[in-house]
Amino acid sequence: MSGYTVDPRIRWTEWLPWVAAIAFFFTLPEYLSLGARILIYILFALSLDLILGYAGIITLGHSAFFGLGAYTAGVLSARYGLTDPFLQLLAAAAAAALLGIATGAVILRTKALTLLMLTLAITSILLEIANKATWLTGGADGLSGVKTDPILGMFKFDIFGKTAFIYCLFALFIGWLVVRRMIYSPFGAMLTGLRENTARMHAIGAPVYWRLVLVYTISATMAGVAGALLTQVNQFVGLNVLGLEPSGDLLVMLILGGVGRLYGAFVGPVVYLIAQDYLAKQYPEYWYFGIGVLLIVVVLFARGGILGIIDKWLQALSRQTGSAKASAR
Amino acid sequence: MFSSVVSVAFHGVAYGMILYVISVGLSVTMGLMGFINLAHGVFAMAGGFILSTVMARFGVPFPLALVAAFVIVALLSIVLERLLYSRLYAAGDLAQVLFSIGLILISMALARLIYGNLAAPVFLPDYLRGQVHVLGRDFPTYRVFLIIFSTLIIVGLWFGVERTRWGAMVRAAVDNRGMAQSVGINTRQLFMATFALGSGLAGLGGALGADILPVQWSYPFEHLVYFLIVVAVGGLGSLRGPFVAALLIGIADTACKYWIPEFGAFLIYAATIGILLWRPMGLFGVRA
Numbered sequence: 001m002s003g004y005t006v007d008p009r010i011r012w013t014e015w016l017p018w019v020a021a022i023a024f025f026f027t028l029p030e031y032l033s034l035g036a037r038i039l040i041y042i043l044f045a046l047s048l049d050l051i052l053g054y055a056g057i058i059t060l061g062h063s064a065f066f067g068l069g070a071y072t073a074g075v076l077s078a079r080y081g082l083t084d085p086f087l088q089l090l091a092a093a094a095a096a097a098l099l100g101i102a103t104g105a106v107i108l109r110t111k112a113l114t115l116l117m118l119t120l121a122i123t124s125i126l127l128e129i130a131n132k133a134t135w136l137t138g139g140a141d142g143l144s145g146v147k148t149d150p151i152l153g154m155f156k157f158d159i160f161g162k163t164a165f166i167y168c169l170f171a172l173f174i175g176w177l178v179v180r181r182m183i184y185s186p187f188g189a190m191l192t193g194l195r196e197n198t199a200r201m202h203a204i205g206a207p208v209y210w211r212l213v214l215v216y217t218i219s220a221t222m223a224g225v226a227g228a229l230l231t232q233v234n235q236f237v238g239l240n241v242l243g244l245e246p247s248g249d250l251l252v253m254l255i256l257g258g259v260g261r262l263y264g265a266f267v268g269p270v271v272y273l274i275a276q277d278y279l280a281k282q283y284p285e286y287w288y289f290g291i292g293v294l295l296i297v298v299v300l301f302a303r304g305g306i307l308g309i310i311d312k313w314l315q316a317l318s319r320q321t322g323s324a325k326a327s328a329r
Numbered sequence: 330m331f332s333s334v335v336s337v338a339f340h341g342v343a344y345g346m347i348l349y350v351i352s353v354g355l356s357v358t359m360g361l362m363g364f365i366n367l368a369h370g371v372f373a374m375a376g377g378f379i380l381s382t383v384m385a386r387f388g389v390p391f392p393l394a395l396v397a398a399f400v401i402v403a404l405l406s407i408v409l410e411r412l413l414y415s416r417l418y419a420a421g422d423l424a425q426v427l428f429s430i431g432l433i434l435i436s437m438a439l440a441r442l443i444y445g446n447l448a449a450p451v452f453l454p455d456y457l458r459g460q461v462h463v464l465g466r467d468f469p470t471y472r473v474f475l476i477i478f479s480t481l482i483i484v485g486l487w488f489g490v491e492r493t494r495w496g497a498m499v500r501a502a503v504d505n506r507g508m509a510q511s512v513g514i515n516t517r518q519l520f521m522a523t524f525a526l527g528s529g530l531a532g533l534g535g536a537l538g539a540d541i542l543p544v545q546w547s548y549p550f551e552h553l554v555y556f557l558i559v560v561a562v563g564g565l566g567s568l569r570g571p572f573v574a575a576l577l578i579g580i581a582d583t584a585c586k587y588w589i590p591e592f593g594a595f596l597i598y599a600a601t602i603g604i605l606l607w608r609p610m611g612l613f614g615v616r617a
Contacts, residue, residue: 058423110609112422113365117561118605124554125598132593244550247429255427286437293432299428300416 008184017266021169025162032161033233038273039168040229043175043255045265047222050179052251053260055190055215056195057108060247061119064103064126065096065220067242069227070135071097071130074237078145079136083166085148089228096224097217104216109211120244125240144239146231157232164233175222180262182218191215195260232285252291255298258305267306335466337584341595343472344541345579346479349572351534352559353476353486360503364414365422368429369531369556370549371436376532377544378440381449390456391540394613400500402532403525410524415517432571433549440546447565450541475537482530483572490568501522503566564611573612 024035044066069092076082076091095239107118122150130137136145150156155163182188188210193201231237240246248274257268280287302309355369376398383397395420413432417425457474460467490496501518502509511517535544540553556579563570578597585596603613 003484052423058426060426106606110605112363113359113557113561113565114605114609115609116365116422116426117557118602120557121552121601121605125595128593128595128598132591132595244554250428251430259423261440285442287438288434288441292431292436292438295427295431295434296413299420299424299431300413301422301468 010180014263017263018169018173021311025165025169032165034273034277036164036168036233036289037160037230038269039079039172040226040233040251041253041269041273042266043172043229044223044226044250045257045269046172046175046179046262047219047226048254049245049259049262049265050182050191050222051216051219052254053196053264054183054191055212057212057216058116059119059245060116060251061121061123062219062223062250063224063242063244063246064119064123065100066227066230066246067123067126067130068099068251069093069096069224070231070237070241071227073228074143074146075136077147077231078143083147083149085151085216085232088148088232089171089225092228092231093221094223097221100217100220101213104213104220105247108212108216111188112266120247123243123247127239130239130242137237138160140239142236144236146235148232148235157235160235161232168229168233171225175225175263179222183262187211189192190237249262254305255295256305257305261304261307264326265304266315272308332393332466332610337587338580339468340472340581341580342576343475343579344538344583345576346476346483347534347538347541348555348559349534349575349577350479350482351484351531352556352563352575353568353571354524354530355556356560356563356565356567356571357503358501358520358527359522359548359560361499361506361516361523362418364418365425366414366429367426367553368432368436368549369528370553371433371527372402372406372536373538373542373552373556374436374440374546374548375405376535377539377548378444379532380536380539381451381544384452385450389453391457398536399529399533403529406528407521407525411417412519414524418447433553436549437546440548444546446546448545449539451539453540466555471540475541478537482533486530487568495519495522515530558597560611562601562604562611564613565612567611570611570613 001325021035021039025032028035044062046058048062048066050058051062072092072095073088076088082088082091103118103122107115107122110118131139133139148157151163151167155167157163181189190201190206193206193209194208227241230241253266253268253272254265256272257266257270258264278285279290298305304311332514351373352369354365354372358364358366370448373487379398379401380394382392389397398565409432413425413428417428453471457471459470463473490499498514498519501512501515502519506516535542535548541546555578559571559575562577563572563574577600581597581600582594585592589596
């Protein structure tokens with residue numbers, strides 16, 4: 001699917017998601033705000049895929065960076081009057097990157113349960129701060145009054161979500177370019193090596209620890225940007241961007257799409273968020289039940305997620321047509 | 330000041346004991362099989378619901394209801410272990426984490442379907458209500474009972490692990506599973522029995538602690554962090570470690586809520602991070 005040895009040129013199929021997104025923009029204008037949310041979560045899932053799918057770092061605390069980005073943008077705007085959208089993004093990215101490098105540098109020496117616990121504790125601490133520091137974050141009521149200037153001074157955030165959608169689409173496109181470039185580089189090959197066999201990477205002299213910190217920081221930065229986008233689009237930040245729950249949601253999305261593959265991060269949020277939009281409000285119990293069953297089924301029978309299943313079908317299909325051709329000859 | 334210290338220590342110890350009874354099974358099973366089981370709280374929740382249901386529906390007396398909570402949860406866990414958990418022992422951490430999250434979601438959905446949004450009501454027999462008068466102070470009878478009863482369970486558990494043949498086999502398997510297998514210990518069976526015992530204890534803990542940790546559908550997610558902290562800080566595969574950790578958390582959490590509520594659980598998380606950075610394997614860990 002990907003890797004250093006694969007031809008890095010962009011295949012025509014890889015343009016399909018973008019064509020689909022633009023088609024969505026023109027054909028379903030009433031769903032644009034849902035669309036923007038999906039784009040944001042794709043960016044967030046992409047950042048998780050980088051550390052979980054490629055580098056093999058298992059985390060329950062990726063929401064720490066998403067939430068920090070969201071609150072940075074929100075607090076700067078609502079409390080300090082910084083309304084420039086790009087400055088907000090930049091500040092959120094910087095804050096998330098700082099947290100990423102600071103926490104990554106200490107926690108990435110640990111493994112398994114300890115690592116899980118540390119990542120979980122970090123996002124829980126942030127949630128606790130956001131909850132208790134009411135004067136800054138609005139606490140449990142959330143932070144409202146977030147304002148963002150028109151983008152480039154021209155495009156105001158409208159109530160139909162047109163600007164928001166295109167804005168998020170651009171952000172995701174840049175994120176995708178960056179991640180794609182990284183995965184098809186020697187650095188990407190190294191990440192896969194770390195996931196598959198850390199001891200061997202040590203043995204060939206790779207700077208394992210620093211590479212992990214680097215990719216963790218990059219991923220944190222992307223998650224921070226995604227969080228800031230969410231704030232700008234919603235003009236509101238709530239406590240639900242921090243803690244175990246958003247991390248768990250994101251994990252589920254990525255697993256459903258297919259972990260360790262670039263487009264798993266695209267498919268997962270689309271399927272999950274659309275299904276959630278239809279089902280979760282009407283039948284919350286059944287929604288959780290269904291997601292739980294789906295998760296167990298994926299873990300037991302279909303590790304590659306939706307894309308993995310499609311891959312298998314395509315392979316079976318090509319084998320069939322291949323043998324059909326051979327017998328015809 | 331002095332009286333509030335006594336009361337914080339008292340309630341903190343009761344809370345810590347409950348946390349320990351719930352989490353100890355998690356520590357042993359994780360140490361034994363290396364299975365990252367985030368769904369341990371499900372068993373505790375099930376215990377709480379079972380206690381409440383058999384008492385309200387069938388009029389079962391309190392002591393018998395506790396036994397029912399233990400036995401039913403233990404049996405349930407054996408079914409789950411055979412059907413699902415055992416398929417994932419060789420799978421990676423990620424698969425185990427996701428699987429147990431899936432299990433949590435299913436159990437939460439079921440709990441909400443059956444019991445709705447309200448917490449399960451706690452029925453106490455008359456002899457456990459009221460206050461006990463000790464050394465010129467009043468203590469709630471039920472909390473005193475919790476501390477004494479948990480102490481008995483813990484002593485029994487320690488005796489079992491330190492002094493019996495089963496305990497020796499468990500300790501051997503935690504220290505070196507391959508070697509234990511090669512001297513003829515059936516680790517599969519051992520694990521099943523230990524898993525059932527651990528889950529049963531969680532069920533019992535959930536039932537006993539229903540008035541400290543209210544039993545409702547969000548239980549497995551809400552308290553997951555604390556159960557994990559007890560295990561991670563205490564150290565996997567140890568009995569002593571989680572005990573120390575559970576008491577520390579119980580007392581620290583109670584103290585924080587009493588004296589500095591504006592910090593919330595902040596200090597607990599900060600302490601957890603500090604301890605884990607200082608000792609990544611936990612305070613008394615056998616393996617990371």
